[in-house]
Amino acid sequence: MDSRDLLSMCSGTLRANKMRSTLSMLGIAIGVASVVLLTSIGEGTRVYILNEFSQFGTNVLMINPGKAETSGIPGAMSGTTRKLTLDDAVAVERLPHVDAIVPLTVALARVETLGRGRSVVIYGVTPSLPDVWKFEIGQGEFLNNTDPRRSSPVAVLGPKVKRELFGDENALGKMIRIADTRLRVIGIMAPKGHSLGFDLDDAVYIPVALAMRMFNMEELSEIDVTFAHGGLVDIVEEEVRELLTDRHRGHEDFTITTQAAMLDVFGKVINGITLAVSFIAGISLLVGAVGIFTMMWISVGERVSEIGLMMAVGATREQVQRIFLLEAILLTTLGGAVGAAAGVAMALGLLAFLPSLPIEIPIDFLFIALAMSVVTGIASGVAPARRAAGLEPVEALHTD
Amino acid sequence: MRPEDTFGYAMTALIQQPRRAGLSLLGVVIGVVAVIFLTALGEGARLYVTEQFQTLGTDVIVVIPGRTETTGMMPGFTGTPNDLTLDDAEALLRRIPEAIRIAPISMGNETVSYGNKSRQVVVLGSTPAFFDLRGITVARGTGLPEGDIDRGANVAVLGMETADELFAEENPVGKSVRIGEWRIRVIGVNGPRGTHLGQNLDQVSLVPVATGMRMFNRTSLFRIMIQVRPGSDVEEVKRKIEAVILDRHNEVDVTCMTPDSVVSSLSAIVSTLTLVLVGIAAISLSVAGIGIMNVMLVAVSERRAEIGLLKAIGASHRQVLLIFLMESLLISTAGALVGLGVGYATINLVTWLYPAMPAEAPLWAVASVLVLSVFAGVFFGVLPARRAMRLDPIIALSSKG
Numbered sequence: 001m002d003s004r005d006l007l008s009m010c011s012g013t014l015r016a017n018k019m020r021s022t023l024s025m026l027g028i029a030i031g032v033a034s035v036v037l038l039t040s041i042g043e044g045t046r047v048y049i050l051n052e053f054s055q056f057g058t059n060v061l062m063i064n065p066g067k068a069e070t071s072g073i074p075g076a077m078s079g080t081t082r083k084l085t086l087d088d089a090v091a092v093e094r095l096p097h098v099d100a101i102v103p104l105t106v107a108l109a110r111v112e113t114l115g116r117g118r119s120v121v122i123y124g125v126t127p128s129l130p131d132v133w134k135f136e137i138g139q140g141e142f143l144n145n146t147d148p149r150r151s152s153p154v155a156v157l158g159p160k161v162k163r164e165l166f167g168d169e170n171a172l173g174k175m176i177r178i179a180d181t182r183l184r185v186i187g188i189m190a191p192k193g194h195s196l197g198f199d200l201d202d203a204v205y206i207p208v209a210l211a212m213r214m215f216n217m218e219e220l221s222e223i224d225v226t227f228a229h230g231g232l233v234d235i236v237e238e239e240v241r242e243l244l245t246d247r248h249r250g251h252e253d254f255t256i257t258t259q260a261a262m263l264d265v266f267g268k269v270i271n272g273i274t275l276a277v278s279f280i281a282g283i284s285l286l287v288g289a290v291g292i293f294t295m296m297w298i299s300v301g302e303r304v305s306e307i308g309l310m311m312a313v314g315a316t317r318e319q320v321q322r323i324f325l326l327e328a329i330l331l332t333t334l335g336g337a338v339g340a341a342a343g344v345a346m347a348l349g350l351l352a353f354l355p356s357l358p359i360e361i362p363i364d365f366l367f368i369a370l371a372m373s374v375v376t377g378i379a380s381g382v383a384p385a386r387r388a389a390g391l392e393p394v395e396a397l398h399t400d
Numbered sequence: 401m402r403p404e405d406t407f408g409y410a411m412t413a414l415i416q417q418p419r420r421a422g423l424s425l426l427g428v429v430i431g432v433v434a435v436i437f438l439t440a441l442g443e444g445a446r447l448y449v450t451e452q453f454q455t456l457g458t459d460v461i462v463v464i465p466g467r468t469e470t471t472g473m474m475p476g477f478t479g480t481p482n483d484l485t486l487d488d489a490e491a492l493l494r495r496i497p498e499a500i501r502i503a504p505i506s507m508g509n510e511t512v513s514y515g516n517k518s519r520q521v522v523v524l525g526s527t528p529a530f531f532d533l534r535g536i537t538v539a540r541g542t543g544l545p546e547g548d549i550d551r552g553a554n555v556a557v558l559g560m561e562t563a564d565e566l567f568a569e570e571n572p573v574g575k576s577v578r579i580g581e582w583r584i585r586v587i588g589v590n591g592p593r594g595t596h597l598g599q600n601l602d603q604v605s606l607v608p609v610a611t612g613m614r615m616f617n618r619t620s621l622f623r624i625m626i627q628v629r630p631g632s633d634v635e636e637v638k639r640k641i642e643a644v645i646l647d648r649h650n651e652v653d654v655t656c657m658t659p660d661s662v663v664s665s666l667s668a669i670v671s672t673l674t675l676v677l678v679g680i681a682a683i684s685l686s687v688a689g690i691g692i693m694n695v696m697l698v699a700v701s702e703r704r705a706e707i708g709l710l711k712a713i714g715a716s717h718r719q720v721l722l723i724f725l726m727e728s729l730l731i732s733t734a735g736a737l738v739g740l741g742v743g744y745a746t747i748n749l750v751t752w753l754y755p756a757m758p759a760e761a762p763l764w765a766v767a768s769v770l771v772l773s774v775f776a777g778v779f780f781g782v783l784p785a786r787r788a789m790r791l792d793p794i795i796a797l798s799s800k801g
Contacts, residue, residue: 023694027687034683066509083617108466109481110651119467119653179481215481216619253509280677283434284684287427291691294423298698 006319010327017299021331024295027288028335028376029342032369034281036343037350039365042274044358049266053259058230059099060132061237061258063092063223063244083219084254086149086209088247092225095239097232100128102224103148103208107215111204112177113165120161121203122178124211132226135200140172140187143207151210156187160201178204179214233258285372288335289380296328296384307388308396321389328381329374336373340366406719410726413699421731424695427688428735428776429742432769434681436743439765442674444758446667452597453659453666455535461634462657463492463624463641482649483620486549486610491648492624496640498632503530503625504549506612510580512558512605514566521562522604523579525552525612533625534593536601541573541588544608552610557588561602579605582615634658678765685772688735689780692728696784700724700791707788708796721789728781729774736773740766 014021065084089103105124110117123129126148130137138159145152155176162171171185183206192200211217227236237256245252300307307320344361351359414421465484489504506525511518528544530536543557556579563572563586572586584607593601607615628637638656646652700707710720747759 019697020694023690023697027690030683030687030690034680038680107480108653110467110653216483218617251511277677277680280434280438280680281683283430283681284687287430287684287687287691290423290427290430291687291694294420294691295694295698297423298420298695302702 006323006326007330010323010330013299013327014330020295024288024292024331025335025338027291028285028332028373029339031282031285031288032336032339032373033343033346034284035278036340036361036366036369037346038277038281039274040343040347040359040361041357042270042277043362043365044360046267046270046274047360048358049270050263053263053266057134057226058259059227059232061225061233061240061256063225063240064221064255064257065219066253066255084223084244085218085220086212088244089148089220089223091243091247092223092240095236095243097227097236097239099226099228100132101226102126102129102132103220104222104224105208105211105215105217105219106221107211107217109179109215111161111165113174116165118161118164120158122211122215123203123205124208124215124217125205126208129205132224135192136190138188138190140185142187143205144186145207148207149209151207151213153181153183153210154186154207155183156189156205157185158189158201158203158205159191160199161204162188176204178206181210181214230260233260282372285376289332289376292328292331292377293380293384296324296381297387299327300324300384300388303388304391304396307391308393308398311391311393312397317389320391321385324385324388325378325381328384329377332373332377332380333370336370336376339373340369343369406722406726407730409723410730413703413723413727414730417699420695424688424692424731425735425738427691428685428732428773429739431682431685431688432736432739432773433743433746434684435678435769436740436761436765437746437759438677438681439674440743440747440759440761441757442670442677443760443762443765446670446674447760448758449666449670450663453663455596458658458660459628459630459632459634460533460659461626461628461637461641462659463626463645464655464657465620465623465653467653467655480620480653482651482653484624484654485619485621486613488645488648489621489624490549492626492641492644495644496626496628496637498628498637498640499626500629501529501532501627503527503533503627504609505530505622505625506609506616506618507622508612508616508618510615512562512566512577512579514572514575514577517566519562519565521559522599523556523607523612523615524604525607525609525615527609529627530606530625533627534596534601536593536606537591538588539591540571541586543588544606545587549608550610552608552612552614554582554584554611555587555608556584557590557606558586559590559600559602559604559606560592561600562605563589579607580615584611634660682769682772685769685776689732689776692731692777693780693784695731696724696728696781697787699727700784700788703788704791704796707791708793708798711791711793712797717789720791721785724785724788725778725781728784729777732773732777732781733770736770739773740769 063084086103089101092098093101102125107122107124108119109122110119111122125143127143127146129135130142137156140156142156143154155178157165157171157176165171165176166174171188174185175182176185177183189201189205206214208220212220225236225240227233237258240256241252244254248254310320311317344366347359347361350357463484466480486504489502493499493502503526508523508525509520510523511520512523513519524530526544527549528546531538531543538557539560541557545553545555556577558566558572558577566572566577567575572589575586576583577586578584590602590606595601609621613619613621626637626641628634638658641656642652642654645654707720710723743761747761750757751759
């Protein structure tokens with residue numbers, strides 16, 4: 001009996017019991033479809049977040065004050081005794097491999113024009129921000145004073161703030177008021193949209209030194225550092241660490257985060273969640289396998305005399321076992337294929353209706369799902385197949 | 401045929417095929433266990449979150465510097481035009497009749513050292529009221545000194561773990577430690593409190609609020625916790641707080657939060673997550689239902705002669721239908737009950753192994769999983785039962801079986 005005969009025999013049996021086979025496959029298909037759909041959503045979320053981060057490039061690292069040792073959060077929210085200062089930032093900029101830096105402070109304040117006002121995020125930054133953050137200027141110009149320690153009273157508005165405060169009017173050259181300081185609007189950013197939940201269009205950018213004076217801050221929230229290419233990351237990280245530790249009298253009271261490290265952490269978290277959810281969805285697959293096991297067991301019982309006949313005409317026990325095992329594998333694989341197709345179809349359907357949903361079909365996972373179906377088939381088919389192979393031909397033939 | 405006869409008949413049929421019945425039941429059991437266990441974990445997480453905030457009491461308002469209309473940016477982590485100062489805190493206590501106690505808080509990260517041992521900890525500057533609000537007890541020595549909040553004595557109350565690690569067997573009370581560049585006298589040690597609101601309170605060091613601000617060179621408080629008189633209208637007090645701040649800062653540049661509002665939004669998030677996961681797990685119940693349907697279809701075709709005989713001796717369509725429906729119903733209900741048992745056993749095992757992990761299956765989950773299983777039994781039993789009902793008795797009787 002060659003494998004082609006085996007296959008046609010099995011598919012013949014499955015076809016003869018159409019209803020039964022369909023239902024058995026349906027169980028597996030539902031399981032595989034839900035696993036595929038959920039991993040698609042998980043993978044989509046991962047890709048979305050990675051894209052959000054990697055738009056800044058791999059040649060970026062961030063320095064935050066405070067060491068994330070006990071509290072888990074670097075000290076941006078809390079104080080440290082040795083501050084991360086503008087002088088630190090300037091020193092970092094002078095390092096040999098560093099291209100550009102953005103010292104950053106964040107404040108919440110009300111921006112006012114004649115009669116209108118809005119409470120928004122005020123970023124204290126330097127002229128290199130558009131390059132480092134890959135932002136585009138919509139109108140006018142960005143901050144242009146190259147010395148980060150100088151503070152001219154100018155501001156660049158995010159497009160949403162501009163709309164809220166000035167409507168369709170021209171805002172360039174107009175004065176705004178933040179924390180009792182009058183600032184001249186010199187530019188409007190191009191729309192950037194939301195990034196990781198932060199509305200970057202609803203913000204105002206002012207010189208960092210001015211922000212520190214206006215909001216009475218002695219410390220930067222962050223220094224973003226860029227360098228020529230991603231390969232330099234380890235060198236630059238080490239240089240920065242040495243320099244700042246030295247400047248802070250031997251204390252490493254800051255945290256350096258590289259793009260790669262951050263992507264790594266996020267990727268791991270999301271993969272973990274996806275895995276857990278897929279596992280829960282995979283319970284359906286287990287139940288489906290139990291169903292197939294039941295049906296195969298019944299089927300062996302019904303076909304005792306057929307098995308006896310096969311053995312009587314010379315089929316070996318091994319061949320009998322293979323026939324039943326193949327039947328189970330055929331059921332689960334077909335079910336798995338149908339389920340994978342249905343899962344992909346659902347994912348694409350969702351995407352068609354809600355294009356904003358992060359959905360990405362992991363192609364390699366489709367193969368994993370199919371492989372899982374085959375394994376399910378083997379797991380649920382082995383015992384019934386062994387039962388069939390263990391029958392005594394003479395007795396089996398007698399059974400009616 | 402009386403209902404109990406239908407029951408008995410279906411029962412006998414199932415018992416005659418114990419393996420088959422058992423396997424069909426197993427599918428339901430797996431599904432029910434998954435649903436019960438996941439709801440228990442989800443509900444446990446929700447209770448944990450709620451409990452964390454409830455120790456703050458419903459009569460506490462937290463004032464955070466900064467206010468925003470933008471999404472995403474949380475106030476309290478950024479600079480603001482006007483500092484939230486100790487004077488603001490005192491003004492709030494003085495001018496709001498409902499405020500009975502305040503705990504202004506300053507915060508920082510610093511190294512605490514004693515002898516040659518040192519440890520990086522969170523240093524919280526506050527007042528004695530902080531101990532009550534966060535449920536911290538004093539195990540040794542005294543708590544933070546009462547009196548003028550502007551006076552920052554160089555004293556500290558160490559967290560239990562920090563004290564143990566720095567002093568080991570020694571008594572820390574009365575000794576001097578170094579916090580950053582400051583020499584501070586230890587006046588007390590906290591009792592164990594564990595992690596509360598995401599902060600391990602056994603590892604913090606508490607200092608007077610003015611000391612904390614001086615230490616970290618801060619002009620603004622991290623936040624102010626205000627305890628109001630029980631029974632006061634919290635919303636009304638919030639408005640009064642904003643009015644006081646408006647008066648002092650010329651704008652409302654603070655955000656008032658109540659533990660209540662945080663709890664309800666957090667618990668809504670956790671509940672939604674739980675529901676989604678449970679929904680995914682419940683898919684397995686439908687797969688189990690399909691399994692039951694398959695087995696019942698086999699049973700109907702195997703028992704054609706029996707069905708023919710039943711009809712021949714006068715069983716009505718309805719009676720035949722009921723017999724087979726009863727069988728699938730019995731499988732699914734028994735599966736659900738066994739599943740509940742196994743589910744509860746798993747939950748007990750988990751809480752026994754990890755006592756810190758709260759897990760508790762809520763009643764609504766138990767009820768809905770029972771209803772769902774019964775429904776699955778009926779839903780997936782209808783097709784096979786109708787097939788049995790429609791059999792022509794003569795053909796059925798004459799068929800081999």
